[in-house]
Amino acid sequence: MGGECSECRKWEEEIYWTHFQAVQFFQFLSGRFDQQLAIPKKFSSNLREKLAESVALKGPSGATWTVGLTTSGDTLLLKEGWKKFVEDHSLEEDDVLIFRYNGNSLFDVLMFDHRSLCEKEASYFVKKCGHLELESGCPTKKGPGTFEVMDDSSQDAVGSTPSKKLKKHDTWTSLPVAKRPEANARTRREAINAEKISGSTAWAYPIQYVSKRRSVTEEEKERALQTAHAASTQASFLIVMRPSHVYKGFYLSIPAEWASAHLSRKRHDVILHVGENTWVTKYVKRSSGGGGLASGWKKFAVENFLEESDVCLFELATGTNDALNLDARIFRVVEEVIPPARVTSYPSKGKMSSKYPGRK
Numbered sequence: 228m229g230g231e232c233s234e235c236r237k238w239e240e241e242i243y244w245t246h247f248q249a250v251q252f253f254q255f256l257s258g259r260f261d262q263q264l265a266i267p268k269k270f271s272s273n274l275r276e277k278l279a280e281s282v283a284l285k286g287p288s289g290a291t292w293t294v295g296l297t298t299s300g301d302t303l304l305l306k307e308g309w310k311k312f313v314e315d316h317s318l319e320e321d322d323v324l325i326f327r328y329n330g331n332s333l334f335d336v337l338m339f340d341h342r343s344l345c346e347k348e349a350s351y352f353v354k355k356c357g358h359l360e361l362e363s364g365c366p367t368k369k370g371p372g373t374f375e376v377m378d379d380s381s382q383d384a385v386g387s388t389p390s391k392k393l394k395k396h397d398t399w400t401s402l403p404v405a406k407r408p409e410a411n412a413r414t415r416r417e418a419i420n421a422e423k424i425s426g427s428t429a430w431a432y433p434i435q436y437v438s439k440r441r442s443v444t445e446e447e448k449e450r451a452l453q454t455a456h457a458a459s460t461q462a463s464f465l466i467v468m469r470p471s472h473v474y475k476g477f478y479l480s481i482p483a484e485w486a487s488a489h490l491s492r493k494r495h496d497v498i499l500h501v502g503e504n505t506w507v508t509k510y511v512k513r514s515s516g517g518g519g520l521a522s523g524w525k526k527f528a529v530e531n532f533l534e535e536s537d538v539c540l541f542e543l544a545t546g547t548n549d550a551l552n553l554d555a556r557i558f559r560v561v562e563e564v565i566p567p568a569r570v571t572s573y574p575s576k577g578k579m580s581s582k583y584p585g586r587k
Contacts, residue, residue: 238518242478242511244273246521253325256341260320261313263297264305270328271303279332284312286336287351315353322347435475436567438534443560448536455538455558463542473533474567477525481510486518489543489551496550499527499541501557506530510551527555534567536560 243250252270281295282305292315295307318324321341326334338347455465464485466472472479481490490497495510497520508523533539538558546552 238511242521246509246511249327249329250274251325251327253323256318256320256322256324258320260318261310262306263309264324266303266305268301268303274328275303277330277332281308282332282334284326284334284336286312286316286353287338287346288353290354316347316350435570436529437474437570438567439565440534440561440563443536447560451536451538451558451560455540455556458540458556458558460542463540465538465540468528468533468535468537468539470535472524473528473535473537477528478519478521479524480519483518486510486512490518496548497523498546498548498550498552499555500544500552501531501555507550529567531557532564532566533557534560 250270250273252267254264254267256264278296281293284292284294284305286292292308292312294305294309294312297304297306316338318338319341323339323341323344325337325339327336328334338350339345340347452467459465464482466479466481471477490510490512494512497508497510499506499508506523506527508520508527510518511521512518527533537560540556540558541553542556544552544554
């Protein structure tokens with residue numbers, strides 16, 4: 228039993244590190260944290276080959292900092308440019324950072340205060356120049372009656388430069404009334420309230436899909452299943468779609484008996500055919516038996532508008548490549564196809580609320 232659980236854990240880790248689109252780690256800030264930050268060894272050992280010599284760190288404000296990577300022994304460190312990132316966000320010892328790797332050497336970073344254990348509110352208003360923008364109502368004072376004002380129009384891109392500056396001798400009274408803090412404070416508040424969540428914060432709340440079709444009956448579900456059974460053969464298998472197949476997670480287990488007979492390798496490309504269209508997926512085998520489709524399955528499910536309780540029948544097909552080819556037939560509970568809606572859930576007033584693209 229223990230061996231089987233150990234094998235399961237190995238399989239789960241392999242799926243996580245090789246097929247998840249985003250992976251995360253957190254780190255406490257301690258010691259000389261302002262000079263460099265160590266990346267956990269398990270994280271770096273799994274992803275080192277995917278990382279460039281420098282990475283982009285995107286703060287909650289949406290601005291991005293470029294930080295170089297270096298090694299010390301077997302430890303991977305954030306080094307060159309890290310101190311600037313620390314200073315701009317006023318990070319302190321024992322603060323906690325959560326890094327989410329999204330691919331292409333880009334990390335989204337969330338920051339938590341070590342006293343309150345809550346997010347650092349100011350991190351949502353930090354700009355690369357180190358100053359708050361003019362519209363925030365807090366221009367940087369340079370001397371009696373003079374201010375330096377930085378335009379934020381292009382500061383959320385790596386290597387970008389401000390397109391507008393008011394240097395010394397541009398006094399506060401010379402600014403148009405519409406640009407003064409008291410005149411713009413209301414606009415600023417309204418913009419924040421309307422935006423709710425900005426910058427890189429959306430990553431904290433996963434994108435899923437929800438059905439927009441009408442309610443279905445048990446009789447309709449049974450009819451779809453029976454129709455699929457009638458079309459099945461010895462060389463086929465069928466699966467009733469669950470939410471984890473078509474709305475979230477997007478991993479499709481293949482029956483162990485069928486997989487052991489037709490999928491001998493630990494990893495296998497599986498090409499799914501629907502008519503003239505094809506989708507390339509990746510089968511990953513569990514050491515304890517069975518396995519499933521991970522990479523590529525989401526694209527198949529989304530582009531074919533699969534819904535919960537629909538039935539997919541997969542049958543061996545011939546192909547001219549080394550991959551396993553499967554003809555896929557879809558038996559829908561409801562014949563009328565209404566694409567599921569993509570949705571991102573955000574916390575709102577103590578509960579989760581859903582925002583649909585294109586809806587108000």
